[in-house]
Amino acid sequence: MTTPRTANAAISSRKRPVQLPPLGKLSEPQIRGRDCVWCSITLAPGRVVDLGEQYARRAGQRFAWFPRACSRCGKEGSS
Ligand SMILES: [Zn+2]
Numbered sequence: 441m442t443t444p445r446t447a448n449a450a451i452s453s454r455k456r457p458v459q460l461p462p463l464g465k466l467s468e469p470q471i472r473g474r475d476c477v478w479c480s481i482t483l484a485p486g487r488v489v490d491l492g493e494q495y496a497r498r499a500g501q502r503f504a505w506f507p508r509a510c511s512r513c514g515k516e517g518s519s
Contacts, residue, residue: 476510490506
């Protein structure tokens with residue numbers, strides 16, 4: 441039996457998937473979610489937008505990463 445994959449209840453639900461910058465352009469702290477994926481500032485606690493689990497390919501390998509954004513960048517697209 442297979443269990444259907446239900447999406448985790450996200451804090452902020454988006455209608456469109458977030459367009460993230462290519463991994464090759466990101467620094468290690470950005471990939472780790474310490475810095476904003478877009479403006480690369482170091483994220484302050486409480487002002488972080490979690491973009492959720494993302495999948496990317498690097499060197500032919502698929503892996504998960506957890507990008508985060510500052511509240512300013514993460515606000516784009518939300519109403
Ligand atoms: Zn930002």
